[in-house]
Amino acid sequence: MGQERTLSLVIPAKDEAANIASLLIEAFGVMRDYHGFEVVLVDDGSTDNTLDTAIRTARALGGRLVTVRHDQSIGQSGALASGIRRARSRLIVTMDGDGQNDPADIPALLQKANTLTNPDFCIAGYRKNRKDTAWKRFQSKLANRVRDALLHDGVPDTGCGLKLFPRDTFLKLPWFDHGHRFIPALVRGIGGEIAVVEVNHRPRTAGTSKYNAWNRAWAGIVDLLGVLWLLHRTRVPMIRESAEADARASLAERS
Numbered sequence: 001m002g003q004e005r006t007l008s009l010v011i012p013a014k015d016e017a018a019n020i021a022s023l024l025i026e027a028f029g030v031m032r033d034y035h036g037f038e039v040v041l042v043d044d045g046s047t048d049n050t051l052d053t054a055i056r057t058a059r060a061l062g063g064r065l066v067t068v069r070h071d072q073s074i075g076q077s078g079a080l081a082s083g084i085r086r087a088r089s090r091l092i093v094t095m096d097g098d099g100q101n102d103p104a105d106i107p108a109l110l111q112k113a114n115t116l117t118n119p120d121f122c123i124a125g126y127r128k129n130r131k132d133t134a135w136k137r138f139q140s141k142l143a144n145r146v147r148d149a150l151l152h153d154g155v156p157d158t159g160c161g162l163k164l165f166p167r168d169t170f171l172k173l174p175w176f177d178h179g180h181r182f183i184p185a186l187v188r189g190i191g192g193e194i195a196v197v198e199v200n201h202r203p204r205t206a207g208t209s210k211y212n213a214w215n216r217a218w219a220g221i222v223d224l225l226g227v228l229w230l231l232h233r234t235r236v237p238m239i240r241e242s243a244e245a246d247a248r249a250s251l252a253e254r255s
Helices: 017-031 050-061 076-086 103-113 134-151 167-172 179-189 213-233 243-254
Strands: 005-013 037-044 065-070 089-094 121-126 163-166 193-198
Touching: 005 017, 005 076, 005 103, 017 037, 017 050, 017 103, 037 050, 037 076, 050 065, 065 076, 076 089, 076 167, 076 179, 089 103, 089 167, 103 121, 103 163, 103 193, 121 179, 163 167, 163 179, 179 193, 179 213
Parallel strands: 005 037, 005 089, 037 065, 121 193
Antiparallel strands: 089 163, 121 163
């Protein structure tokens, strides 16, 4: 994989040409002094010029941009997985491509990460003051309460796209469509640590949301049942020492 980079910002985007340039300008501006920072943009089958706009913007800024393009849209979870696998950093930050997440919150996530000792962790953003419609906020609040009551992941806002976790931790998780909404629960399921950081949230200024009440509700019910099953069946081994080491020790003692 070449020289390891310290932080990759992974952004899935579909038809976000009107938002992606300003988002990249903000991200590179916030992280310009952070050694090895890169942005991994996954164009999930856009029909506009999202990818070209991103490339032109990164070149003008002199920032490192890695791009992945899907021929057809496979959804946010699949786009995130493609981007994280392509990233070269130890730490991953994820962010939506619509500009509603604020890159200025990334340093706070990194600061929180420095306080954790568990090698597997997830720091989840919490959009306490959401800038969405009242109906959308109601749906989200209800879904979060149901999810937390069943999964006990300790995250008040699992739908927030702004998260930070080690790349190696992500690669240990089972993955499926809409799995990005359950990253904290899945990380906890493998014995990882969860932390929450309050983050800014901004109104969408251009483009349209890729979700509606029906696809959110139906996918949420099906996936929640699947995650409950996965967590129920997950077993994390606690390894004290290896058999090979024991055998060598025994041979040394006999000699």
